[in-house]
Amino acid sequence: MKIPHLNTKDILEVNDLTKEEILSIFQLASKLKKTRNSGKLLKPLKNKTLAMIFEKNSTRTRVSFEAGMYELGGLAMFLSSNDIQLGRGETFADTAKVLSRYVDGIMIRTDQHSKVVEIAKESSIPVINGLTDDAHPCQALTDYFTIYERGNLEGTNLVYIGDGNNMAHSLLLGAAILGVNITAVCPRGYQPDLHVVETAIEISRKTGSSIAVTTSINDAVINCDYLYTDVWTSMGQEKEAAKRKKAFSKYRITTELMRKCPAHCKVMHCLPAHRGEEIDAEVIDSPQSIVFDQAENRLHLQKALLCALMK
Numbered sequence: 001m002k003i004p005h006l007n008t009k010d011i012l013e014v015n016d017l018t019k020e021e022i023l024s025i026f027q028l029a030s031k032l033k034k035t036r037n038s039g040k041l042l043k044p045l046k047n048k049t050l051a052m053i054f055e056k057n058s059t060r061t062r063v064s065f066e067a068g069m070y071e072l073g074g075l076a077m078f079l080s081s082n083d084i085q086l087g088r089g090e091t092f093a094d095t096a097k098v099l100s101r102y103v104d105g106i107m108i109r110t111d112q113h114s115k116v117v118e119i120a121k122e123s124s125i126p127v128i129n130g131l132t133d134d135a136h137p138c139q140a141l142t143d144y145f146t147i148y149e150r151g152n153l154e155g156t157n158l159v160y161i162g163d164g165n166n167m168a169h170s171l172l173l174g175a176a177i178l179g180v181n182i183t184a185v186c187p188r189g190y191q192p193d194l195h196v197v198e199t200a201i202e203i204s205r206k207t208g209s210s211i212a213v214t215t216s217i218n219d220a221v222i223n224c225d226y227l228y229t230d231v232w233t234s235m236g237q238e239k240e241a242a243k244r245k246k247a248f249s250k251y252r253i254t255t256e257l258m259r260k261c262p263a264h265c266k267v268m269h270c271l272p273a274h275r276g277e278e279i280d281a282e283v284i285d286s287p288q289s290i291v292f293d294q295a296e297n298r299l300h301l302q303k304a305l306l307c308a309l310m311k
């Protein structure tokens with residue numbers, strides 16, 4: 001099994017990786033998926049340990065990392081910040097230094113991106129961002145792996161509808177690196193961070209992908225191969241829920257919108273989903289939806305990432 005060599009210690013955002021590195025991770029993920037589906041498990045991370053710090057809820061990230069480490073022959077430790085001393089004010093720097101003496105890698109889900117940056121700086125072991133307010137690289141890498149499995153990445157048209165949030169940021173950067181054309185359709189006041197958009201445009205100069213941000217849905221979906229959405233209210237924004245419901249009321253994946261897309265267009269969502277808000281139940285539960293393939297692929301893609309970072 002060929003384990004890719006990465007030039008980065010940590011994965012805090014998709015653009016910590018080059019196109020070649022991402023494609024080699026995809027190849028390894030495919031291989032791990034095939035061997036697992038044939039009933040075999042390779043154990044390249046025997047005796048390795050991963051600390052998983054969670055300051056926010058999770059189903060997919062927690063379970064896929066924990067099951068993934070076990071399948072690779074290692075062990076994952078679930079550390080809710082309520083239970084460890086971080087929750088009582090121990091610093092991120094001290095936590096990073098201590099964990100570096102015990103384990104071989106850290107996965108962290110938190111709010112401020114700067115916390116993940118500090119953990120990475122202060123630890124001597126690889127750090128993986130399992131979601132911050134600004135980025136969700138494991139999900140976006142998985143999503144592009146899901147598209148890669150189905151055909152070409154280069155020249156594929158992905159339209160993201162909804163909040164210009166962590167998911168939008170990581171998808172924009174991933175698209176730019178991989179040559180995917182992306183249009184982010186977001187209402188005024190909820191567009192992706194300008195710095196992220198500029199970074200994506202800068203990267204796209206080399207790869208030729210087109211990066212667009214707009215408020216107008218209809219034109220965007222005409223040539224769309226993949227239509228993606230995420231919740232209107234992300235974790236930590238619960239107090240803004242009512243305001244957001246109003247702002248996003250027209251930014252929805254509906255059966256009517258699907259009629260404007262090409263027949264082959266597939267629907268994606270990182271999950272958890274709110275049926276009847278950002279997406280109609282009839283769409284997410286239709287044959288055009290590949291949301292559970294995405295969810296499954298979190299396991300395979302992250303196993304490849306863990307091997308590349310920790311082997």
Ligand code: CP
Pocket residue numbers: 057058059060061062131139270271272
């Ligand atoms: N998509 C995703 O990250 O799901 P969880 O919040 O359940 O981990």
Ligand code: NVA
Pocket residue numbers: 131136165166167230231233234235270271272
């Ligand atoms: N944008 C969502 C993604 C959840 C996987 C959130 O941050 O809550």
